[in-house]
Amino acid sequence: MLFYRCPADKKAQNMTQFLHPAAEQGFSTAAKLYQQVRPSYPQALVAWLKNQLKSDAAPVCVDLGAGTGKFLPILQQLSPHVIAVEPVAEMLAQLQQHYPDVQSIQAYSHALPLPDASVDAVCCAQSFHWFANLETLSEIYRVLKPGGQLLLIWNQRDTRIDWVKALAEHIAPLEGDTPRFHSDQWRQVFSAATGFNANAEATFQQWQSGTVEQVVSKRLLSTSFIAALPEHQQQQQLKQQFEQMVLQYTGKQPQQQIDFPYLTHVYSFTKITEQ
Numbered sequence: 001m002l003f004y005r006c007p008a009d010k011k012a013q014n015m016t017q018f019l020h021p022a023a024e025q026g027f028s029t030a031a032k033l034y035q036q037v038r039p040s041y042p043q044a045l046v047a048w049l050k051n052q053l054k055s056d057a058a059p060v061c062v063d064l065g066a067g068t069g070k071f072l073p074i075l076q077q078l079s080p081h082v083i084a085v086e087p088v089a090e091m092l093a094q095l096q097q098h099y100p101d102v103q104s105i106q107a108y109s110h111a112l113p114l115p116d117a118s119v120d121a122v123c124c125a126q127s128f129h130w131f132a133n134l135e136t137l138s139e140i141y142r143v144l145k146p147g148g149q150l151l152l153i154w155n156q157r158d159t160r161i162d163w164v165k166a167l168a169e170h171i172a173p174l175e176g177d178t179p180r181f182h183s184d185q186w187r188q189v190f191s192a193a194t195g196f197n198a199n200a201e202a203t204f205q206q207w208q209s210g211t212v213e214q215v216v217s218k219r220l221l222s223t224s225f226i227a228a229l230p231e232h233q234q235q236q237q238l239k240q241q242f243e244q245m246v247l248q249y250t251g252k253q254p255q256q257q258i259d260f261p262y263l264t265h266v267y268s269f270t271k272i273t274e275q
Helices: 008-013 021-029 031-037 045-053 089-098 134-143 162-174 185-192 212-221 232-250
Strands: 060-064 081-085 103-105 119-125 144-157 196-211 257-271
Touching (some): 031 212, 144 162, 144 196, 162 232
Parallel strands (some): 119 144
């Protein structure tokens, strides 16, 4: 066994500690908004992921931290054997409503109700930063088959664009200690673990099209630490500020169409076994 594994009694004791308050509060209250306004993933990912899986057979894929199911349309093009795992009940309810035929489980990343060596790929789309710890990596290692793939995917706002950068800087003070992809803290767990080899990484570009209100201001309101704010009035003030900033930079009103630019980052790791 290549990882330290958390004892079962400790797992049960620390169950709620594995869900950051921003995720627990924000995603439980904004699950429907998340489903409505979050971007999908670029179609070009399918070919890249197929190349990483290197299998002609239909692989068993786990969507870990599946949220409302935003990544499922990509996974369903890879295999009919998909299992969605999500700890937040409200997010899972949205997933089950939109994807009733997908097997779904409410569970935490460090306590997966799956057999040893039963999965070809574990995919974490927009989620790994929430549970980048040794307990989770140990559990992923356990359920993956030898040579199985851990695939990490994030949609990130393209801050090379001036108005997108301005919006990012505006909300940055609200982050606090919320885990984020751009902090790179999620990488640290791989330095402490010996069970995975980094294979490849790639970046794809895409745009989410819609009204300023839909794909900019409401999208930003679905961000975990903003959705977790206790005062609805504060969220509405932020919404007005977002729309004012977009107007200042682009001249577009809330109901006008805009293309929100994203970069999609993807990373592939392979499970290695002791010789």
